[in-house]
Amino acid sequence: MDVDVKDFTRSIARKVRLIEIHTKKAVTEVLAGEYSSVFKGTGIEFEEVREYEPGDEIRSIDWNVTARMGRPFVKRYVEERELTVWLLVDLSASGRFGSRSQLKNDAAAEFCALLAFAAIRNNDKVGMIVFTDRVELSIAPAKGRRHVLRLIRELLRFRPKGVGTDLTAGLEYLGKVTHKRGVVFLVSDFLTPVPLAEIAGKELRILARRHDLIAVAIGDARENELPDAGLVELEDPETGERLLLDTSSRRVREEYARRALNRIENRRALFQSGGIDEVEIEAGRDYVRDLRALFRRRSKRR
Numbered sequence: 001m002d003v004d005v006k007d008f009t010r011s012i013a014r015k016v017r018l019i020e021i022h023t024k025k026a027v028t029e030v031l032a033g034e035y036s037s038v039f040k041g042t043g044i045e046f047e048e049v050r051e052y053e054p055g056d057e058i059r060s061i062d063w064n065v066t067a068r069m070g071r072p073f074v075k076r077y078v079e080e081r082e083l084t085v086w087l088l089v090d091l092s093a094s095g096r097f098g099s100r101s102q103l104k105n106d107a108a109a110e111f112c113a114l115l116a117f118a119a120i121r122n123n124d125k126v127g128m129i130v131f132t133d134r135v136e137l138s139i140a141p142a143k144g145r146r147h148v149l150r151l152i153r154e155l156l157r158f159r160p161k162g163v164g165t166d167l168t169a170g171l172e173y174l175g176k177v178t179h180k181r182g183v184v185f186l187v188s189d190f191l192t193p194v195p196l197a198e199i200a201g202k203e204l205r206i207l208a209r210r211h212d213l214i215a216v217a218i219g220d221a222r223e224n225e226l227p228d229a230g231l232v233e234l235e236d237p238e239t240g241e242r243l244l245l246d247t248s249s250r251r252v253r254e255e256y257a258r259r260a261l262n263r264i265e266n267r268r269a270l271f272q273s274g275g276i277d278e279v280e281i282e283a284g285r286d287y288v289r290d291l292r293a294l295f296r297r298r299s300k301r302r
Contacts, residue, residue: 016152023114026288027121034295035118039083039183039212048076083124083183084141086211087112088170089155090188092132093163093237099222100284107283108187108218109155114291115185116148126151127178133164135173164238165192167200171207187216190267191223193239197270205274214294215271215278224260226253 027035049062052072060074089112095105102110116126120143127141128151137154167188174184184207192199207213226232226247234243245252271278279294281287 012153012157015156016149019110019113019152019156020117020149023110023117026114027117031114031118031288031292031295034292034299036122038295038298039085039122039124049073050076083119083122084178084180085115085119085124085126086141086174086178086182086184087115087126087128087151088174088184088186089128089130090132090165090167090170090186091130091136091155091158091160092165093160094165094189094191095218096237097220097223098283099220102284104189104218104220104283105158106156107281107287108216109152111216111218111281111287111291112155112185112187113148113152114288116151120144120148128154129170129174129177130155130158131166131170131173132160132162133166133169134162135169136161138173138177167192167196168203171200171203175207175210181211183212183214185214185216187218189218189223190215191238191263195263196267201270201274204270204276208274208276213276215276217267217278217280218283219280220283224264225257228253 049065050073052061052066052074056074060076062073062075065073089108091105091108095108096103098104098106112128119126123143125141125143126148128137128139129135130137137158139151139154165188167190171186190196204213226245229247232245232247234245235241245256247253268278270276277294277298279287279290281290
């Protein structure tokens with residue numbers, strides 16, 4: 001048993017190191033400057049009081065200090081540069097699927113690493129909440145490489161207690177633990193038994209008003225279309241429900257693709273109506289281009 005634990009620990013360490021190398025390279029060579037230009041701070045903060053000078057705004061006068069000193073003083077503010085970035089990560093059972101070289105949950109971990117390294121490069125804090133059908137892990141925001149490596153390790157070695165997905169639990173928990181406006185990346189495959197709007201539409205809109213909320217949709221091509229492979233038994237990893245499909249039937253394949261497209265379009269419509277940016281990531285494929293496209297869209301709006 002001890003050997004297994006040691007092997008597992010070494011395996012995680014290797015994965016963490018590989019992810020660090022890969023994502024830091026992307027941050028340095030591709031995303032340098034783009035992150036900081038898109039996420040510039042959450043507002044303004046008070047810096048000092050100084051004597052009034054001709055041209056200063058009358059509205060900036062500090063009347064209490066002015067009365068005490070007998071001459072006018074104004075409050076000076078600066079842009080608040082430091083951000084708090086939250087990674088709100090869904091690691092439910094549906095993420096343990098991948099038809100290519102990577103499981104969706106592993107893609108989520110790597111994408112979170114990229115965001116975290118970009119954040120600390122900008123001197124921002126990063127916190128993380130992991131949920132399934134309940135909140136299972138919460139790590140307070142902090143800075144630095146060691147902190148980011150800890151986040152990656154926790155994601156890679158995470159063993160869930162729950163199998164289902166409760167987006168509302170994750171969204172509401174974040175609302176309780178932080179009141180200061182920040183940037184929230186909600187990372188999930190958004191596979192829910194009923195339409196997303198019915199499950200968490202209200203909670204998503206509330207969080208989007210309080211924070212800069214960005215949805216990261218992790219997907220896999222096989223979730224949207226079926227191959228012509230004869231009789232195939234599909235199992236829902238979160239409910240255990242099984243379904244036997246004849247994939248040699250063109251009608252079956254088309255109906256499967258139609259339902260998948262309808263789910264995606266409904267998700268996109270919900271995010272758009274709530275003013276929530278979205279980036280779609282496919283497990284096993286390069287995601288840097290998609291993230292850069294998101295950054296460019298946001299830059300155009302600033």
